[in-house]
Amino acid sequence: MQIALFVPCHVDQFMPQVAEAAYRLLRSLGHNVVVPEAQTCCGQPAYNAGYWPESRRIARNFLRVFGEHGTIVAPSGSCVSMVRTNYPGLFAGEPEEAAARALGHRVHELSSFLVDILQVTNLGAELPVTVTVHDSCHALRELGVRDQPRALLAQVRGLTLVEMAHSEVCCGFGGLFSVKYPELSTAMADEKLDNALATGAQYLVGVEASCLLHLQGRLRRRALPLQTLHLAELLAWGKGLL
Amino acid sequence: MSRRQDFARSLADLDLRRKMAVSMAQALGHRAARVAETPEWEALRDAAQAIRAYGLTHLDEMLAQFRHQLEARGARVHWAADAEAANRLILDVLRARGVTRFVKGKSMATEETRLNEALIAAGLDPVETDLGEYLVQLCGDRPAHPTAPAVHLSRQDCGRLICQHLGAPYTDDPTTLSLMVREDLRSEFLRSPAGITGANFAVAETGTVVIVDNEGNQGLVSALPDLHIALVGIDKLIPRLQDLGPLLRLLARNATGQTLTCYTTLISGPRQAEDADGPRELHVILLDNGRRAMLADPTARQAMTCIRCGVCCNICPIYSKVGGHPYGFTYPGAVGSIWAAFLSADPGAEELAHICSLCGACSEVCPVRNELSHTLAAMRRRRHRPWAERLGMGALAAVLARPSLYRLGTRLLRWAHPFRRLGAAVPPIRGWTLGRELPHPPSRSFQESHRRWGGHRRE
Amino acid sequence: MSSDVRLPGPVPVAGAGDLPEVFTAALASVSGEAFRAAGAAEAAQRLLEAVPPDGRPWFVAERELAQALGQHLPVTWTDRTGLAECQVSLTAAEWAIADTGTVGLLLDARQPRACYLLPEVHVAVCRTNALLPTLSDALLRLGERDQLPTACVFVTGPSRTADIEKTIVIPAHGPKRLIAVLLDEI
Numbered sequence: 108m109q110i111a112l113f114v115p116c117h118v119d120q121f122m123p124q125v126a127e128a129a130y131r132l133l134r135s136l137g138h139n140v141v142v143p144e145a146q147t148c149c150g151q152p153a154y155n156a157g158y159w160p161e162s163r164r165i166a167r168n169f170l171r172v173f174g175e176h177g178t179i180v181a182p183s184g185s186c187v188s189m190v191r192t193n194y195p196g197l198f199a200g201e202p203e204e205a206a207a208r209a210l211g212h213r214v215h216e217l218s219s220f221l222v223d224i225l226q227v228t229n230l231g232a233e234l235p236v237t238v239t240v241h242d243s244c245h246a247l248r249e250l251g252v253r254d255q256p257r258a259l260l261a262q263v264r265g266l267t268l269v270e271m272a273h274s275e276v277c278c279g280f281g282g283l284f285s286v287k288y289p290e291l292s293t294a295m296a297d298e299k300l301d302n303a304l305a306t307g308a309q310y311l312v313g314v315e316a317s318c319l320l321h322l323q324g325r326l327r328r329r330a331l332p333l334q335t336l337h338l339a340e341l342l343a344w345g346k347g348l349l
Numbered sequence: 350m351s352r353r354q355d356f357a358r359s360l361a362d363l364d365l366r367r368k369m370a371v372s373m374a375q376a377l378g379h380r381a382a383r384v385a386e387t388p389e390w391e392a393l394r395d396a397a398q399a400i401r402a403y404g405l406t407h408l409d410e411m412l413a414q415f416r417h418q419l420e421a422r423g424a425r426v427h428w429a430a431d432a433e434a435a436n437r438l439i440l441d442v443l444r445a446r447g448v449t450r451f452v453k454g455k456s457m458a459t460e461e462t463r464l465n466e467a468l469i470a471a472g473l474d475p476v477e478t479d480l481g482e483y484l485v486q487l488c489g490d491r492p493a494h495p496t497a498p499a500v501h502l503s504r505q506d507c508g509r510l511i512c513q514h515l516g517a518p519y520t521d522d523p524t525t526l527s528l529m530v531r532e533d534l535r536s537e538f539l540r541s542p543a544g545i546t547g548a549n550f551a552v553a554e555t556g557t558v559v560i561v562d563n564e565g566n567q568g569l570v571s572a573l574p575d576l577h578i579a580l581v582g583i584d585k586l587i588p589r590l591q592d593l594g595p596l597l598r599l600l601a602r603n604a605t606g607q608t609l610t611c612y613t614t615l616i617s618g619p620r621q622a623e624d625a626d627g628p629r630e631l632h633v634i635l636l637d638n639g640r641r642a643m644l645a646d647p648t649a650r651q652a653m654t655c656i657r658c659g660v661c662c663n664i665c666p667i668y669s670k671v672g673g674h675p676y677g678f679t680y681p682g683a684v685g686s687i688w689a690a691f692l693s694a695d696p697g698a699e700e701l702a703h704i705c706s707l708c709g710a711c712s713e714v715c716p717v718r719n720e721l722s723h724t725l726a727a728m729r730r731r732r733h734r735p736w737a738e739r740l741g742m743g744a745l746a747a748v749l750a751r752p753s754l755y756r757l758g759t760r761l762l763r764w765a766h767p768f769r770r771l772g773a774a775v776p777p778i779r780g781w782t783l784g785r786e787l788p789h790p791p792s793r794s795f796q797e798s799h800r801r802w803g804g805h806r807r808e
Numbered sequence: 809m810s811s812d813v814r815l816p817g818p819v820p821v822a823g824a825g826d827l828p829e830v831f832t833a834a835l836a837s838v839s840g841e842a843f844r845a846a847g848a849a850e851a852a853q854r855l856l857e858a859v860p861p862d863g864r865p866w867f868v869a870e871r872e873l874a875q876a877l878g879q880h881l882p883v884t885w886t887d888r889t890g891l892a893e894c895q896v897s898l899t900a901a902e903w904a905i906a907d908t909g910t911v912g913l914l915l916d917a918r919q920p921r922a923c924y925l926l927p928e929v930h931v932a933v934c935r936t937n938a939l940l941p942t943l944s945d946a947l948l949r950l951g952e953r954d955q956l957p958t959a960c961v962f963v964t965g966p967s968r969t970a971d972i973e974k975t976i977v978i979p980a981h982g983p984k985r986l987i988a989v990l991l992d993e994i
């Protein structure tokens with residue numbers, strides 16, 4: 108299958124290893140992975156902040172770049188849900204409306220693509236670590252990603268998953284919210300991190316790089332004995348691909 | 350930025366945080382138990398959603414029918430365009446009958462219009478009879494939660510307030526305290542010339558005011574005095590009596606984890622010739638106060654379907670830490686942040702739509718399936734933003750919309766990173782670094798490495 | 809009003825069991841009490857065991873069901889003027905709702921609005937065959953009447969509050985006990 112890899116801007120800039128991991132994982136399964144050159148961002152930061160015309164400008168580029176591609180996969184639930192859930196409203200009454208709607212069905216979050224579409228859970232990875240999972244809001248609530256990451260982790264040999272309390276509660280990132288209301292944002296991060304620490308896990312695993320960037324920033328500030336790890340990284344690492 | 354400070358102040362109140370955590374976890378736990386034992390849960394939500402959606406398109410028809418039915422039984426129905434008009438109407442009715450001291454049932458609508466303040470200023474003496482509201486009135490505060498007004502008070506706070514008020518020796522035993530208040534208010538009920546309540550629903554078909562409560566005070570307030578005034582938001586209208594079925598089953602299960610609230614009181618008129626008791630006069634005041642404006646707004650109108658169960662507060666990762674006060678608006682939480690834009694006199698209330706991480710936990714649980722977080726995101730378009738933010742967002746969009754500029758930006762970010770301390774005064778960076786370390790951009794972005802090496806060299 | 813096809817019908821309870829059993833369990837779960845009796849005499853006997861008269865009068869609503877039971881009780885009756893001082897108010901419920909353990913009362917000339925709230929104990933007598941699965945069923949029947957009484961109430965358990973640190977306290981402003989009597993025959 109030909110798969111276009113959608114690399115969200117924050118992944119591209121700050122966590123390139125996550126995109127790399129996704130790229131290698133999909134190739135290791137025998138797929139032809141292309142990385143469309145002119146991609147930038149889905150427009151979510153502007154959309155969530157209430158700047159819809161600005162968001163549309165960015166999203167138009169996304170439509171141009173990915174319009175031709177049949178299957179699009181991203182290591183991020185939030186950006187996928189932006190395209191799937193929000194594009195129809197964002198482009199309502201615009202010439203691109205139909206194209207925007209059609210695109211939504213072709214964009215997939217990585218873990219659900221692996222489990223639901225490709226129907227693989229065992230990637231042959233092995234990693235003797237203890238992890239806990241954070242359910243990212245948009246992946247969980249807009250895309251129904253809850254069991255898929257766990258199904259993939261369950262097949263990683265040597266790995267122990269310890270569920271944390273309230274894994275489904277928001278970590279407090281929320282885009283511009285995180286810098287406009289930093290007190291609230293970090294208080295939410297602290298609760299998440301305290302719940303994660305209580306499991307004794309070494310890694311806090313998620314499917315959403317933006318949550319992880321935010322949590323990582325807070326972890327480092329508090330100098331906590333925990334690291335964040337994107338599911339794609341974990342799987343690629345366990346397969347010896349990274 | 351005062352709201353940000355209000356929230357930050359509440360966040361720093363660790364005692365409040367503890368009380369909120371306990372109460373919210375308990376409320377959600379009780380609700381979860383009800384959800385688990387109600388297999389028809391989703392069917393109830395479907396029904397409730399359909400009933401309330403009907404109201405969005407049939408409001409005028411329902412209002413006319415409601416009014417007609419009630420007036421046919423001898424009630425007086427008034428319209429109030431805003432809070433001031435409602436308060437004036439109520440004051441006029443009370444004054445005309447020489448009422449000074451009277452009892453009140455819990456009503457968020459009267460909180461919304463700040464009725465007590467208006468009446469006290471006019472020399473009247475309202476007595477709140479719901480225990481939570483009684484406590485809130487004693488400390489001169491505002492309710493912190495739509496269904497649990499005193500959720501922010503500890504039992505010690507309550508003990509101090511009640512014992513001081515009644516001149517009794519201190520106790521903080523909830524049972525003793527509640528019984529003391531029962532005793533104190535019983536005589537008020539029996540001698541009060543008037544009773545004021547809100548309403549949870551208003552049934553168009555039958556002209557019925559529906560009030561639910563657990564304590565029994567709403568029944569007493571609406572039955573014993575000779576005059577009953579109900580202040581009813583026009584959002585409370587529902588078409589048929591039978592629609593109360595799914596709505597009430599959901600309301601109680603969500604709000605308090607009960608299967609049904611203890612008392613559901615249905616009032617369809619003042620005392621008739623054939624009745625044994627009940628008020629001789631019933632006045633129903635239908636309150637707009639921004640609701641029609643909300644209904645006219647295609648983005649926000651869905652929020653009019655709210656049944657005020659309060660679950661979107663309980664489940665909110667922000668509300669559940671700070672309670673209702675920092676919102677600075679009668680109705681807190683997600684739905685309140687939508688309502689505030691239309692009902693609040695404070696133009697700054699539109700900021701509330703931004704004080705949300707858009708996690709969507711509220712939308713997931715709302716009994717009438719309000720898409721609260723989507724609405725909040727869409728409402729953010731309304732607010733007039735500071736020029737610096739607009740400029741910044743415009744610049745960001747310009748870069749992200751053009752691949753060539755994006756590439757340039759990728760390089761710039763890396764060149765600038767060593768000098769990041771210089772950016773510490775820039776609001777977004779300052780906001781981030783207040784509690785977090787900045788991420789380090791690796792020397793090459795994914796796209797840069799990919800362009801450089803393609804997909805082959807690395808595996 | 810009902811011309812709009814999009815308005816939904818009642819939502820049945822999934823898997824409703826034996827109604828009297830479901831009712832009794834539901835009422836017990838909200839600290840209410842219920843028993844079923846074959847006739848008025850038996851019901852009165854059980855009631856006297858549950859609520860020993862303490863010398864204060866009892867209010868008995870002027871409805872067939874309440875009076876049938878009242879006749880077998882060795883207590884003084886009072887009318888609505890004595891409501892605030894009496895021990896028990898004996899009312900007749902139009903329906904009982906199994907799902908939630910609720911009794912539905914019409915309040916009118918023969919059953920005043922405040923009668924179920926002021927006394928310490930509220931006893932509501934209901935015919936066993938007036939047991940309905942859900943609130944919606946009772947509302948449908950209520951709506952079928954030519955004219956609604958100016959007041960009705962659905963009561964689910966004794967009066968309570970949880971406003972102080974969510975601790976449940978019974979009673980708040982209303983009765984301390986709610987006893988539902990399901991009567992098979994008068």
Ligand code: SF4
Binds near residue numbers: 655658659660714718
């Ligand atoms: S919006 Fe929904 S969840 Fe929130 S109070 Fe209203 S009905 Fe309840």
